[in-house]
Amino acid sequence: MNPAPNLYKRLKPIAGLALTAMLAAGALLPARAIEPFTADYKASFMGMEANGQMILARDGQDRWRYSLNVRNALADLSQVTVFEIKDGQWRPLTSNDTNKVLVKRSRKSATYDWSRGEARWSGDVKPDRAGPIALRPGDMDALLINLAIVRDLAAGQPLRYRMVDDGRVKQLDYTTAGRETIDIDGQARTATKVVSDDGRRQTTAWVVEGLPVPARIVQRNKNGDALELTIQSLR
Secondary structure (H helix, E strand, O other), rough: OOHHHHHHHHHHHOOOOOOOEEEOOOOOOOOOOOOEEEEEEEEOOOOEEEEEEEEEEOOOEEEEEEEEEEOOOOOOEEEEEEEEOOOOEEEEEEEEEEEEEEEEEEEEEEEEEEEOOEEEEEEEOHHHHHEEEOOOOOEEEOOOHHHHHHHHHHHOOOOOEEEOOOOOOEEEEEEEEEEEEEEEEEEEEEEEEEEEEEEEEEEEEEEEEEOOOOEEEEEEOOOOOOEEEEEEEEE
16 A cells, blocks of 8 residues: 555644644734744654654744654655734644655645635645635644644643644644653653544644643554654754
């Protein structure tokens, strides 16, 4: 079986962690809480090892470029979201996804037009996934939720999100599942464990105080497939 579509579908929402549309409208930390970073991850999917990297960089005034890349000898996966900070909310503006596994390549692009209040998709998308989809305040794409889950947990806000991604809308709710000790770059750190389960996919994230993204993410599908990202360094 070609691993390309399976790997991409599980990577994206993660990227989206259930990092998901965590904000159904509301509670955002101020813009000064956001700082550029580069996080290196060790990735694992169906026994295939890979290197992953998340980068947050400025893209103009009140705009940011957030990316996830995962690569190994067989796969090269990339997702980039440009978002703005508007009235205290993080609003996706564009998203570009590219994945190549073996010889199979796929490209998708999304545009979030807040003046029109709609999102549309182009590239390798099915006609019924092209949109438009009506936007609501607080909507985010899957990747941006990685940042939001950390922000909202620190602020004591409910981890409930409306994700507008890949031509569809999905409500994602996360619950805390205690605290655990995990190893980060040889040091033991205490993390808060957060879990979401929509019946088809369970996503677990470990959030460590002081880190802008989850230290670890594990996603398991109903069929038993698993994807894991573990942070190695942050700069």
